[in-house]
Amino acid sequence: MTLNRRQFIGTTATMAAVLSAPMVRAQGKPRVVVVGGGAGGATAARYIAKGSKGAIDVTLIEPTRKYYTCFFSNLYLGGFKEIEDIGHTYGGLAAGGVNVVHDWAVGVDRDAKTVALAGGGSLPYDKLILSPGIDFVEGAVEGWGLSAQNAMPHAYKAGSQSELLKAQLVAMPAGGTFAMVAPPNPYRCPPGPYERVSMVAHFLKQNNPTAKIIVADPKPKFSKMALFQEGWANHYEGMIDWIGDDFGGGTVSVDPNEMTISIDGEVTKVDVCNVIPAMKAGRIAEIAGVTDGNWAPVNAADMSTKADADVYVLGDASSQGDMPKSGFSANSQAKVCANAVRGALTGSKVFPAKFSNTCWSLIAPDDGVKVGATYEATPEKIAKVDGFISQTGESSDLRKATYEESEGWYTGITTDMLG
Amino acid sequence: MSFPRFLLTVALAVSCTAALADNFGDPVAGERVFRKCKSCHQLGEGAKHRIGPHLNGIFGRRVGSHEDFRYSRALVRAGTGGLEWHADTLDTFLEKPRAIASGTRMSFAGLKKTEDRLNLIAYLRIFSDDPANIPEADPTATATDHNLDPAILALQGDPEYGEYLSSECTTCHQADGGDDGIPSIVFWPEEDFVLAMYAYKNKKRAHPVMQMMAGRLNAEEIAALAAYFTALEQ
């Protein structure tokens, strides 16, 4: 795991926090440790603390002092948000009774039931919840590695990477080329790369109208494809060249020194190259030994891992069935998990698992679309019950209302996660 | 309507299409019912917007779509979501305006009697050219008795279950009542809440997310949510 500058500062600054973290605990109180303060982890910590009213000791381990949401980070690229609009601190969680420890979890001893911290020391748990998000599969894109993430940013974890990609976009020469390498399934936020293409196109149309966008995609089709393609034709005609798997989009390598991308053997010099490699569960899940392949298989009823009934995995890192890897999904899974964990530790009522998801995407100003579904727990997996998707050719009023709805959702979910 | 308990859910699923078919209203009696509307709405030649919009040509019109009338945000939102005025939607609205648009400014309690609604809709239809001229278009003033079974409104929900279920609402609807882009759901009278949920469930209210979310809630769960939200207000 490489630390970028922001995270590094976060880690050193947190030593003090670790030392002052409450190490002496009320005897006999059950202990929950949550690793990762994102959409899944923050929600779980908040709901367990809120629901148990002090009967459970909840500690959240999260290295960064400020969580930058990936959701709406594309809108930041498009100029609809400032970076600080998508940054959130953990004050609300602390006020809600969660012990927030700013550090990395670096080890899990499932026999002793402890989590080791980078800053030294370890935390005991009765129940451990991991929601570490994603890491990238090494060697997934030939020529690219984490050491190349400054030359060719992924911007698939928000914060400094988003700012870097934005700076490169702004600095593009007139008529330059923006390339994206899209990831293979399954990955975080299925419509994310295509919303990003839309937002980059919007920015370029305003500031650099002769610039071009190339997308190399290992998939033959993608989420909300008809809606995006309709929008691209309407708003950004001739600007976007999407090369799917049928046309060699999956045969890609990059050279970060030369700033070139090779697609199906054809080498192109580009000005910005956004590489979004194949993904896997955040490393700590693997370190904890609860993964099978790239992801951590979980039981749908409570999000406990197949490997260990006292270790739960939420959000992107889990392999659960039909839900897409989204912030909405992670938040939904966290509530089911929180209810089950409280029940197991304090005997509170456990209700049946219900999950839902809706993903909004912005194609152009006031042109929003959405896709969503509800899910239930079956013995095998989280299974889809019912769903809907925006239609092509919708009225501009409806598209505008859909965008406004996404703004409301953003306020709703960030408050629901972080208090 | 009164059903044995175990039939409740089934009855609900069909109640919006079944009862009272082929029952046409009487426009002459409807004119008398319209007196209740007159202080706010005009109808007929030269009708203008008053406190409420004029009601000529209402059949087939998108909800909240007179450009020159200032509607509540709730009605505009319902219209943007695709809701149109037809016999069935008018019927639901007239019975309890807030079942269709929780935030409507129309401060009218509603017409409890199916017959009154039926007659009023028949009267309104005379002033809607399209259906008057083309019998197949919105042809009937058939009201449907979608009155919720009183047993449903009387169901006592488990507030603890309601609290758990409500966490699914607060992903989008802000718990503090903020309502930018997504309407607020706090401080909602219990009965209105239940009516609104069934209106979504039966697809009388237009919004794909809410139709989906309410669609899978059963009677017990809707009651649980209502019980929780009501307890919050006390």
Ligand SMILES: Cc1cc2nc3c(=O)[nH]c(=O)nc-3n(C[C@H](O)[C@H](O)[C@H](O)COP(=O)(O)OP(=O)(O)OC[C@H]3O[C@@H](n4cnc5c(N)ncnc54)[C@H](O)[C@@H]3O)c2cc1C
């Ligand atoms: C461009 C883009 C757009 C998106 N748009 C949307 C959208 O519109 N709607 C939507 O619902 N979703 C969207 N998503 C997806 C959403 O961001 C993720 O699905 C969601 O954040 C997953 O939540 P999580 O809890 O699994 O991981 P995260 O939210 O990534 O949280 C993981 C946290 O764990 C911490 N962590 C990792 N390892 C450790 C460790 N060892 N010790 C301690 N802490 C650790 C990290 O610092 C991080 O804060 C988007 C994603 C992207 C990239």
